[in-house]
Structures are given as C-alpha cells and as structure tokens.
Amino acid sequence: MKCKKAQKYLTAFVDGELRGRWRRVALKRHLDNCVPCQRMLAIQRQIKHLLQTRVRRVKTPDNLKNNIRRLLHDQFLKGGETHETHKDPSGRSKTQIS
Numbered sequence: 001m002k003c004k005k006a007q008k009y010l011t012a013f014v015d016g017e018l019r020g021r022w023r024r025v026a027l028k029r030h031l032d033n034c035v036p037c038q039r040m041l042a043i044q045r046q047i048k049h050l051l052q053t054r055v056r057r058v059k060t061p062d063n064l065k066n067n068i069r070r071l072l073h074d075q076f077l078k079g080g081e082t083h084e085t086h087k088d089p090s091g092r093s094k095t096q097i098s
C-alpha cells in the first residue's frame with residue numbers, strides 16, 4: 001500500500017468505519033513501517049478527539065436557538081394545516097385555510 005492510499009483510509013480507520021478486513025490489515029502493515037503515516041494517524045486521532053471534546057462545549061447562541069424554534073414551529077404549523085385539517089376538533093385549522 002502506498003502512502004497516498006493509506007492516508008486516504010486514515011480518517012475512516014480512526015472513525016472505525018474502514019470497511020474490508022484486508023484494507024485494515026494492509027493499512028496497519030503500512031503504518032508499522034511508515035513514520036509519516038503514523039504521524040498522520042496521530043494527527044487524525046487528535047482532530048477526532050478535539051472535535052469530540054470541544055464541539056460539545058460550544059453553546060448555541062440564544063437568538064439562533066430562537067430562530068430555529070420559530071422556524072420549526074412555523075414548519076410544524078404549516079404541516080399541521082395541510083395534514084391535520086380534518087382531525088382538528090376545534091376547527092381552528094379549517095377557518096385559517098378558508
């Protein structure tokens with residue numbers, strides 16, 4: 001396996017998503033003998049670790065949260081008007097449409 005191919009597989013390998021046993025074996029064999037790819041693997045693992053630990057700590061700004069809630073609410077209401085018209089016992093949706 002060449003470095004170029006090995007590094008292409010590294011991300012998937014770090015994520016545990018590299019398919020095919022022979023690929024993992026070939027990659028590991030390559031990593032055993034190739035320092036640059038070992039460094040690359042270490043970097044990929046660091047990136048993964050950083051993403052997992054840092055991303056969770058980022059707080060969603062309140063105005064963005066409100067915008068998302070409003071959008072979801074609007075979407076829900078729109079969906080409700082078309083799908084729930086006949087089910088709504090209050091008849092509120094019917095009056096809104098007509």
Ligand SMILES: [Zn+2]
Nearest residue numbers: 003006034037
């Ligand atoms: Zn290599």
